Amino acid sequence: MSTKPKDGTDIAAGLLFMAIAAFFGWQGLGLEMGTSTRMGPxxxxxxxxxxxxxxxxxxxVRAFGRPDDEPFGRVAWRGIAFILPAPIFFGLTVRGLGFVPALFITTLIAAQASLRMRPLPALILAVVVTILSTLIFSYGLGLPFRRFGPWLPL
Amino acid sequence: MTLSKLMAGLFAATILTAPAFAQGYPERQITMVVPFSAGGPTDTVARLVAERMSADLGQQIVVQNVGGAGGTLGAGQVAKAEPDGYTVLLHHIGMATSATLYRNLAYDTLNAFEYVGLVTEVPMVVTARADFEPADFPAFVDYVKANADSLTLANAGIGAASHLCGMLLMQALEAPLVTVPYKGTGPAMTDLLGGQVDIMCDQTTNTTQQIKAGTIKAYAVTTPERLPLFPDLPTAAESGFEAMQFGIWHGIYTPKGTAPEVNQRLSQSLQKALADEGVAKAMADLGTAPSSAQDATPEALKAKLEAEIARWKPVIEAAGVYAD
Amino acid sequence: MDLLSNLAMGFGVASSLANLAFCLIGVLLGTLIGVLPGIGATATIAMLLPITFQLEPVSSLIMLAGIYYGAQYGGSTTAILINMPGESSSAVTAIDGYQMARQGRAGTALAVAALGSFFAGSVATFLVAIFAPPLTAIALQFGAAEYFSLMVMGLVMSVALAHGSVLKALAMVVLGLLLGMVGTDVYTGAPRFTMGMTQFADGLNFVAVAVGVFGIAEILRNLEDEHDRQVMTKNITRLFPSREEFRQMIGPVLRGTGVGSVLGILPGGGAILAAFASYTVEKKLSKHPEEFGKGALAGVAGPESANNAGAQTSFIPLLTLGIPANPVMALMIGAMIIQGIVPGPNVVSEQPQLFWGIIASMWIGNLMLVVLNLPLIGLWVKLLTVPYFVLFPIIMAMCSIGVYSVNSNPYDLFAVAFFGLLGYVMSKLRCEPAPLLLGFVLGPLLEENLRRAMILSRGDPTTFVTRPISAGLLVLSLAILVLVFLPQIRKRRDEVFTESDA
Known part of the structure; x- marks a missing residue:
């Protein structure tokens, strides 16, 4: 088996698609099928x-018997760890902390994803982004965000 | 009428003597949550009154669109907001119907809000495709009853005005039409224009221009009296369908616990906005009219909401359609 | 001639100093906000809409139209520069535009997009002016069965979007269709695949999905190996297309304009197919289909033209029927109503100044866009010299604001993170995101129209072939399918032969 060529990437892709399909199928079990005239959900x-x-x-199936032509490459673990939480953090705090602090921290979190970003430049970047965005979106366009939310003792 | 004016005057008088808290209010920008997307009919109503109310209150009212789940997401957000008078909700009849349509609502409709007042009540018109055979409403009733299982009734999705009106129509006529739901009024109206579906009952906001252009046929209105806009169009009640009296009413709410003085102040401001000629004209263009001063009060809205929840509960349960 | 005098009146209205100024402000603001990553045309217009309320009706709508074109163009710019489309249409531009940018041809891609859009916009404007009423009559012939067949055609074309495995592209389309099912069922109100979260009752937010699978996934790919990431600007040769490249773009632009104009007229959402359809056409006609997905000029020129032509002609159902073809048009209707104009079939005759003024300003706006954007290309390309580790935190901040501003729904932001991860995993498995996005857009339309057609025909499936337009579209789909799969099958046979020879 191990001597035969196989495309590891496609095996993973095939399995992932099957898993997703099974998940949707399982979730959809409780939904009415209906008739072909009036199809159910x-x-x-x-x-x-x-x-x-x-x-x-x-x-x-087709992944077996064919070599993997492209290496899988590295995985951006650090990127996953810092990029993905950034929008989640913004969503969780924009109402409570308010637009300004939420955006500041979001930018700071995202900046940690790169090894090349040093703490001080990250801080400066976050400050600049926050100030400019507040000026543009909150003052300039008048978007209905609270700049500082009720969680802050202001 | 004079009595109601007197009442309104009395309200105004009580506000003048209200405690300091209300005198200071509002000190900053007020957010008006509209639980539907920007550009829709409810959003339009909100922006109309928000602009005039801002002028009276001396503070900007910004409209925030929190769309989703038939308006229940936006309403839920306001229910949880601080009751400081700086977050208000403008919602329509869906406030009452979603109490039944959604079986696990995140808030208790009758106990999560305070009331400011009614804003407007948009009438509904029973319409059909331009080449629909019957000539008038009595003929329409007979025709629909006779051909119920071959006629199609469009609506703009569950909980939409056209869906509510459709349910009432089918119950009143005892005619189970083939319902064809759409995602929004736009596509439903397109298919009515193209003759792909037969009947739709929708707000004047959406139907007036098409009726005037002759691209769809109007049969009856759902108001107690005929509309000045369409003096020749009979009311459904004239043909004996008393149950088919309703409109898409809009109200302004605040979170539970908001000080009565604040609600009164907002209500007073709402009454002023509704008395504005520009607002009246803009609403007239949409086929509706501003609520009267005695309707734009907390008491009137509370009574309306309670009555409407009670009214729609059996209708929705009989249709057996839920949105959750 | 009536048309000429009407157009003259329109230009008279649109070229008043004040209206020109509002058009310019609209185009400028639209471009500047739309170019922010994760902020597409819908979000831009929703943000800028309130500004227009204070103006006269004609000025307000002219400015809004300017914002719309500006935002669309700005969206294409972000799609090309950082692979972050804010609309379904610019997702197509991202496929080859971003590859061009990586090859140091960002300037060329942007110029081609600008010029193609301008040409398509100008032509479509005249189509709107001349054919609006008769075209509307045709559009009304489209019922549920026709839309279903049209969507089937769109799905068949989607396979051409892939430059790798057709099988995987198909799987991605189906996955996209399934994701499009998330939310409340239109027909019964039953919640589907929402995991009990009412925040997803209206389905997954398109911008969240697009930003996730395209933009965030791309950021993660770039973060894999920071040390030897190529600098995109190092081999920029010139900003503008060469004569040869100009010649290459003529065909795609013309065809894109045609495809986009036709699809844009359909009020049921034909415009979203425009860019995809044009891409398919170009890839099929190209002598070098293998270049597609790797920076083909025609893959930018065609779809961008189609997109802009579709955007223009989608004003036809709005102006002649009073019915919005897409969410952006729905916002325009809202703006009209606030201005005291209730859009309907009579707008043309009752408000000729408004109707023709807007049409004329469409053209002026497009002209302004080109004049404005060609010099800006240098600036945009300069943006690529900003170190990536500085750029992507800004991108994350902007797309957080952009996604949140549409509906103030924090769950949309959670979806961004989820689809960023999914997009990254999928790209590691060499599955492309564009077919998924098309499936996601078409899914609800496909299902809705299938079910509606079956209800309207009382359960008779022959409705799809007995209605002539629907049958024609299905035949066309079949033809495309054969065209797409024939080369594949032939290639496979060749492979088999070579293997047996060996």
Whole structure:
């Protein structure tokens, strides 16, 4: 088995598609199928889930007997750890902390994703971004965000 | 009428003697949450009154659109907001219907809000495609009853004005039409114009221009009296359908616990905005009219909401359609 | 001639000093806000809409139209420079535009986009002026069955978006369709795949999905190996297209304009197909289809033209029927109503000044965009010299604001993070995001129209072939399918033969 060529990337892709299809299929179980005249909410998703599962399976099968032509490469763990939480943090705090502090910290978090960003430049960047955005969006365009939210003792 | 004017005067008098808190209010910008996306009919109503109210209050009212889930997301946000008078909600009839349409609402409709007042009530018109056979409303009733299972009724999605009116129409006529839901009024109206569907009952906001252009046919209005806009159009009640009396009413709410003085101040400001000629004209263009001074009060809105929840509960339960 | 005098009146209205100024301000603001990453045309217009309320009706709508074009153009700029499309249409531009930028041809890509858009915009403006009423009559012939068949055609074309494995592209389309199902079912009100979160009752936010699978995934890819990341600006040769490149773009621009104009007229959302359709056409006609996805000029010129032509002609249903073809047009209707103009079929006859004024200002706005943007290209390209580790925190901040500003829904931001991760994993598995996005856009339309067509036909599936327009579209889809798969099958046979030879 191990001597035979196989495309590891496509195996993973096929399995992922099948897993997603299974998840949607499972979630859609509780939905009514209806009739073909009046299709229920579950009809179309179920057809799609089946189709996706099938496509995933074909991708999986065809991955065997063919070499992986491109290396998988590194994974941006640091990027995942800091980039993805940034919008989540903004969403969680923009109402409570207010626009200004939420944006400041969001920028600061995102800046940590790069090894080349030193603490001081990161701080300066966050300050500049926050000031400019507040001027543009809050004062300039009058977006209905609270600049400082109720969580702050102001 | 004179009595109501007197009442309004009395309200104004009580406000003048209100405690210092209300005198100072508002000290900063007020956010008016509209639980629908920008540019829609509710948003339009909100921006109309917000502009005039801002002038009276001396502080800017900014409209914030918190769309989603038939208006329940925006309403839920205001329900949880601080009751300081700086977050208000402008919502329509959906405030009452979602109490039944959504079986697990994040807030208790009757106990999560304070009331400012009614803003406007938009009438509905029963319309059909331009080449629909019946000539007038009585003929329409007979025709629809006779051909119920082959006629289609469009609506703009569950909880939409056209959906509510459609339910009432089917119950009043005892005619189970084939309902065809759409995502929003735009596509539903397009298909009505193109003759792909037969009947739709929708707000004057959406139908007036099409009726005037003759691209769709109007049969009846749902108001107690005929509309000045369409003096030849009978009311549904004239043909004996008393139950088909309703409009898409809009009200302004504040979170539970907001000081009565603040609500009164907002209500007073709302009454002023509604008395404005520009507002009246803009609303007339949409086929509606500003609520009267006695309707633009906390008491009137509270009574309206309670009555409407009670009214729609059996209608929705009978139709067996829920939005959750 | 009636048309000429009407157009003259329109230009008279639009070229008053005040209206020219509002048009310019609109175009400028639209470009500047739209160019911010993660802020597409819808978000830009929602942000800038209140500014226009204070103006006279004609001025207000002229400014709004200017904002719309500006935002669209700004959105294409971000799609090309940092692979971050804010609209479904610029997702197509991102495919080849971003690759061009990586090759140091960002200036060329931007210039081609600007010129193509201008040409398409000018032509489409005249189409609007001349054909608005008759075209509307045709558009009304489109019912649920026709839209379903049109969407099927869109899906078939989506496969051409992929430059790798067709199978994986198909799987991504289906995944996109499934993601499009998330939210409340239009027909029954049943929540689907929302995991009990009412915040997703109206479905996943398009901008969140697009920013996630394109932009965030790209940032993560760039962060994989910071030390030997190529600097995009080091091999910039020139900012403007060469004569040869000008010649190359003529065909795609003309075809894109045609495709976009036709699709834009359909009120049920034909315009979203415009860019995708044009890409498919160009890839099929090209002598070098293998260049597509790796920086093909035609892959930018065609879709950008189609996109702008579609944007222009989608004003037709708005102005002649009073019905919005897309969310942006819905915002325009809101603006009209606030101005005391209720849009409807009578706008043309009752408000000729307004109607023709807007049409004329469309053209003027497009001209301004070109004049404004060609000199700006140098500036945009300069932006690429900003070190990446400085750029991406700014991108994250802007897209957080942009996504949140549309509906004030924090869950949209959570979706950004989720789809960023999904997009990154998918790109590691060599699955491309564009087909997913097309599936996501088409999914709800496909399902809605299928179900509606079945209701309207009382469950008779032959409705799709007995209605002539629908049947024609299905035949066309079949033809495209054959065109797409034939080369693949032939290639496979060749492979088999070579293998057996060996």
């Amino acid at each position: 579950g009809y179309f998703p179920m057809v799609l889930s089946g189709l996706l599962f099938l496509l995933g399976a074909v991708i999986l």
